[in-house]
Amino acid sequence: MFQKILIANRGEIALRVICACKELGIRTVAVYSEADRHSLHARFADEAVCIGPAKSSRSYLDIPAVISAAEITNADAVHPGYGFLSENADFAEVCETSSLTFIGPTPAVIRKMGSKQDARTAMAEAGVPILPGSQGILQDVEDALEVAEKIGYPVMIKASAGGGGRGMRMVRNADELPHLLAQAEAEASAAFTCGDLYMEKLVENPRHIEFQVLADNYGHVEILGERECSIQRRHQKLIEESPSVAVTRELRQRISESLRVALKAVGYTNAGTVEFLMDDQGNLHFIEVNARIQVEHPVTEMVTGVDLVKAQIRIAAGERLENILPWAPGAEMTLRGHAIECRINAEHPETLVPSPGRITGFNLPGGAGIRVDTAAHHDGIIPPYYDSLVAKLIAYGGDRAEAIARMKRALDMFVVEGIYTSIPLHQKILEHPDFVAGKIDTGFLLRTGILAEKK
Amino acid sequence: MTNQEIKELLKIFNESDVAEMEVQRGNNRLRLRRAEAVKEMVVPATGHAGAAAPHAAANPKASTEPAAAAPPSTDVLVKSPIVGTFYEASSPEAAPFVKVGDRVEPGQVLCIIESMKLMNEIEADVGGVITAQLTENGRPVEYGEALFSIRPR
Numbered sequence: 001m002f003q004k005i006l007i008a009n010r011g012e013i014a015l016r017v018i019c020a021c022k023e024l025g026i027r028t029v030a031v032y033s034e035a036d037r038h039s040l041h042a043r044f045a046d047e048a049v050c051i052g053p054a055k056s057s058r059s060y061l062d063i064p065a066v067i068s069a070a071e072i073t074n075a076d077a078v079h080p081g082y083g084f085l086s087e088n089a090d091f092a093e094v095c096e097t098s099s100l101t102f103i104g105p106t107p108a109v110i111r112k113m114g115s116k117q118d119a120r121t122a123m124a125e126a127g128v129p130i131l132p133g134s135q136g137i138l139q140d141v142e143d144a145l146e147v148a149e150k151i152g153y154p155v156m157i158k159a160s161a162g163g164g165g166r167g168m169r170m171v172r173n174a175d176e177l178p179h180l181l182a183q184a185e186a187e188a189s190a191a192f193t194c195g196d197l198y199m200e201k202l203v204e205n206p207r208h209i210e211f212q213v214l215a216d217n218y219g220h221v222e223i224l225g226e227r228e229c230s231i232q233r234r235h236q237k238l239i240e241e242s243p244s245v246a247v248t249r250e251l252r253q254r255i256s257e258s259l260r261v262a263l264k265a266v267g268y269t270n271a272g273t274v275e276f277l278m279d280d281q282g283n284l285h286f287i288e289v290n291a292r293i294q295v296e297h298p299v300t301e302m303v304t305g306v307d308l309v310k311a312q313i314r315i316a317a318g319e320r321l322e323n324i325l326p327w328a329p330g331a332e333m334t335l336r337g338h339a340i341e342c343r344i345n346a347e348h349p350e351t352l353v354p355s356p357g358r359i360t361g362f363n364l365p366g367g368a369g370i371r372v373d374t375a376a377h378h379d380g381i382i383p384p385y386y387d388s389l390v391a392k393l394i395a396y397g398g399d400r401a402e403a404i405a406r407m408k409r410a411l412d413m414f415v416v417e418g419i420y421t422s423i424p425l426h427q428k429i430l431e432h433p434d435f436v437a438g439k440i441d442t443g444f445l446l447r448t449g450i451l452a453e454k455k
Numbered sequence: 456m457t458n459q460e461i462k463e464l465l466k467i468f469n470e471s472d473v474a475e476m477e478v479q480r481g482n483n484r485l486r487l488r489r490a491e492a493v494k495e496m497v498v499p500a501t502g503h504a505g506a507a508a509p510h511a512a513a514n515p516k517a518s519t520e521p522a523a524a525a526p527p528s529t530d531v532l533v534k535s536p537i538v539g540t541f542y543e544a545s546s547p548e549a550a551p552f553v554k555v556g557d558r559v560e561p562g563q564v565l566c567i568i569e570s571m572k573l574m575n576e577i578e579a580d581v582g583g584v585i586t587a588q589l590t591e592n593g594r595p596v597e598y599g600e601a602l603f604s605i606r607p608r
């Protein structure tokens with residue numbers, strides 16, 4: 001087992017990893033930018049190293065700075081958290097050559113899953129349903145028009161090296177395709193230095209369903225059920241839950257089996273998430289693999305009883321999955337109860353304008369079935385340089401109704417003063433009859449009028 | 456400029472190290488200046504403005520004031536620009552690059568910070584006399600850690 005782990009991240013996820021390390025008796029090293037000098041993750045780690053100024057590119061994304069911090073503290077492993085360097089295959093490689101164990105998949109797997117096209121091909125070969133789309137990269141306008149005819153409009157053009165919604169264009173008919181194709185290529189070249197595009201059928205207002213993966217270094221892959229993350233605004237998740245009311249036991253088993261095959265074939269190790277869209281017929285379509293731990297991992301932890309971050313560390317240290325999971329390998333895994341997570345952001349609840357600043361009043365809710373993952377505190381500062389996540393509020397209950405009731409109660413008692421937060425927005429969503437009935441999809445916020453589209 | 460915006464600009468100004476700030480939005484202009492004596496601001500010879508400008512200000516102008524006659528010395532601190540291990544000399548057998556009392560010119564190599572097996576030469580930004588060495592040979596240093604103090608000429 002590792003003696004010392006450096007956490008290459010900040011905020012709540014850095015604290016989350018510190019928690020797992022403390023429980024496993026592993027010493028921790030935090031890295032922090034000048035803007036995070038007084039942050040909780042730097043204060044609760046055993047050691048902390050300032051690695052740069054506030055700007056991410058010169059601190060949390062600065063590979064030499066992070067690796068040097070590991071060197072001078074004699075860390076033996078690095079946990080990258082989510083975002084930042086977590087899916088950077090080059091960083092994973094530098095860790096290896098610097099004799100640091102990277103807690104995540106191998107560089108080759110990160111690279112493969114990071115190429116949307118390669119991931120689609122790998123999934124299709126294993127029988128995982130993928131969205132009808134182009135076979136590989138679009139060659140030119142003629143090719144694109146042909147593919148679009150075959151799969152049927154509307155279609156989505158996407159950047160192969162892309163993410164975050166860039167290099168993406170929705171095309172409703174053949175007339176608009178040529179110029180939208182050119183736009184997408186220009187955007188992709190600028191953002192990712194690779195203008196390669198592919199095409200997928202557009203599913204309108206889908207449900208977003210994702211499956212949690214854990215795999216050890218010996219070829220054993222387990223799927224720990226699904227999460228539904230349909231409440232989103234502009235591809236940013238606001239509320240996640242497990243299980244999904246739209247996923248039957250049969251569907252879960254069928255998809256889990258084909259994912260096990262697919263991920264074993266690509267040599268997947270450690271934690272990951274496979275994302276799908278569900279159309280209005282209840283069919284799942286693969287979109288991408290995130291080769292890291294995700295923000296919303298707590299809801300899976302609540303309904304499976306598995307500490308995913310500790311599992312990541314133990315897998316990286318060479319332990320076998322059968323010694324980490326509480327059920328026999330290959331046995332049907334059951335999800336117990338229901339968990340919901342609200343991402344409390346530092347933003348105005350209606351305009352969603354970011355609201356960084358000093359927290360002048362702070363009260364965390366507690367009580368039965370409530371978990372809060374946060375690095376915020378009274379008198380703490382939410383800096384303007386990073387994401388706006390203040391806290392993750394997770395409610396767990398015997399069923400979805402109890403989880404909702406506990407979440408509403410907890411939101412009422414969550415006090416944050418000095419900055420705006422999305423708490424009132426979450427309260428509105430939880431009250432809405434469609435949410436309570438489970439009638440949700442990625443168009444929920446606009447459809448219900450809870451949020452107006454920005455012009 | 457609404458009262459809320461003014462309040463927010465005040466908050467940003469108070470939480471920063473900036474001595475003076477002027478913001479123009481449309482026809483409104485707001486200038487803020489600290490009342491108390493200003494600590495000396497280090498303006499490196501390379502001309503790079505170090506203070507992080509408040510993010511929300513539309514056209515911030517941070518100006519530095521001359522050093523007040525304050526108890527802290529007028530020495531300039533040489534801070535590490537990277538994380539790594541501090542070495543006084545180019546090799547274990549070589550003599551240190553500088554010692555206390557030496558005169559140095561801008562651009563003169565003061566020490567080496569080793570990072571990922573690469574030796575980075577750290578140069579003086581200002582000319583003057585080395586008044587102190589603030590870390591030890593072979594010690595790890597973090598970003599921003601003080602290495603030397605120099606009394607500028």
